[in-house]
Amino acid sequence: MLNSIxxxxxxxxxxxxxxxxxxxxxxKATAKSAKRRLLTHVFSFFAVIVASIIFSLSDVSVFAAEEAVVTAGITGTIAQGLGFISAALATGMSALGAGIAVAAAAPAAIGAFSENEKNFGKSLIFVALGEGVAIYGLLISILIINKL
Known part of the structure; x- marks a missing residue:
């Protein structure tokens, strides 16, 4: 369970x-003020990153009691970790590709359908082909996880 910190x-x-x-x-900000605010944003972002790296490398842990319980059950190899990363990439990249395909095919299908109602079936096939890419990526990631 998460505590308030x-x-x-x-x-x-x-x-x-x-x-x-x-x-x-x-x-509502001027160009000079916007530039200053953007630099403040970038520097604070990198300060938080550096602070989190320093905090993670130090031995001081706010959650030391809970950490021992959680990490006791985690075991695995680098190969398993890379397998999970590859499964995540297969799913994520295929979903991204399917989104790009549907973003190109769906407006064209709507335009073709609005001009001629007989084009509905033909245009629906192209949209479904784009969705199939995501399903194939999910299938590949399931196969990768089953091999782990």
Whole structure:
């Protein structure tokens, strides 16, 4: 179960990083002010990254009691970790490709259907072919995970 530090510390960091850009997105900041706010945003982002790296490399842990319980059950090899990464990449990249395919095919299908109602079946096939790419990627990732 998450305690309050685990919940509110990341939320506070996100708010502190995003706060300088609120007026920039509203359009109420001048160019000089926007540039200063953007630099503040970039520097604070890298400061949080450096602080998290330093915190993770140090032996001091706020969650030491819970960490022993959680890490006791985690075992695996580098090959298994790379297998899970490859399964995630297979699913993610195929879904990205399917999204690009559907984004190109669906408006064309709608346009063809609006001109001639007989084109519905033909245009639906092209949209379904784009969706099939995501299903094939999911199938490949399932096969990869079954081999682990």
């Amino acid at each position: 685990e919940i509110f510390l990341p939320l506070a960091l996100i708010v502190l990083i995003a706060l300088p850009l609120v007026n920039v997105f509203r359009g």
